[in-house]
Amino acid sequence: MPERRPRKDAVRNRKAVLEAADALFARCESPEDVTMADIAAAAGVGKGTLFRAFGDRTGLLRALYEARLEPIREAVETGPPPLGPATPPQDRVAALLDAVLCFKLDNRRLALALEESASGSPYQAEHYERWHSMLQAVLEQIPGLTDSDFTAHALLAATRADLVEHLAGEGLVSRKRMRAQLANFTTRVLASGPPQG
């Protein structure tokens, strides 16, 4: 089974859809008023094409999200400090969370759309699983810190898209301030010395 590659009109259309969706989500007020039909129309494509390429709404959102996330993922896995592997655990945890936060600030609508569309919950998505296990692994290297699994979840929960939107959404909290607050919070969680230290 030679795994024949797709026809070129297929790849062209796929790209068109991604770009159109990206633009629409960037412009819209709230993610749920970008319909699949809108996206198809904006991409100059039929709905059938759109669903064939991505399966369903969640699939499209995920594809978009993953694409945007790719550079960060690479920076985390093989890049230089502070995101890369050569960073001391505590600093790296802070850097990871800061990166997630910045990503959500820069892609508010998209992140929001994905987290609320996600069939079931955001916790089904594999990219969440990636972030979580990454974070957990780093937390595990910090002496005196227990429950790394739950802690990773709890820290990531502080960067949930709707919370970010709620705080930063109407300019009530500046990007800078929010990053500082998250950093401070993270520090607190990690700072407590070992139980009897």
Next chain:
Amino acid sequence: MPERRPRKDAVRNRKAVLEAADALFARCESPEDVTMADIAAAAGVGKGTLFRAFGDRTGLLRALYEARLEPIREAVETGPPPLGPATPPQDRVAALLDAVLCFKLDNRRLALALEESASGSPYQAEHYERWHSMLQAVLEQIPGLTDSDFTAHALLAATRADLVEHLAGEGLVSRKRMRAQLANFTTRVLASGPPQG
């Protein structure tokens, strides 16, 4: 304008709807497969009645949620320690979060339904605002703790219904363990002494 009270068939039906909805959400697998029509049917009532009484789906969910929450709210505002006002701040924060967690464990489906239906986000709901400001006020009494606003959000985020469902949902994490983990996490956040001390 004497604010005439509602007719008794109205209050009877309202009650019937609340009870029916409660039962349906308790039984169902996932909240989104309880439709408004289902609820109306189970309550022996027309859809019109249901929407007239509660406005929309979110309104119904909120009413249910508030009703369930009432006893806890009272315990927090005027009850004895550890939930009541006479508790030292740190212990009270832990107690508050534990109460929220237990509530979500006991009302998983309902909390889930509300958080995902919520027009906009869970952060619009007034009961969230109540919890948040309560928690923030208590945090403010803890010396050396800054950013009480964000901290309150972040701590509450660790009790989000979908996270609770994700962890406790399939019996992977026991109730007891989850409470312990949250307590531990809370302790860490609060434990860091004042900056120089």
Next chain:
DNA sequence: CGTCGAAACGGACCCACGGTCCGGATTGTA
């Protein structure tokens, strides 16, 4: 108890949206 206006009922109806289907157009190969 009979009357009557206001309030509530209920289910047929509407419509937006995600998702499917299939006849026809495109692609690439021989």
Next chain:
DNA sequence: TACAATCCGGACCGTGGGTCCGTTTCGACG
């Protein structure tokens, strides 16, 4: 040029939240 294989696109469908309005019930008053 011929012919599969693949893909296209928009008409179509089912579902579910929300509305509308003719009918019924309530309860105040005589």
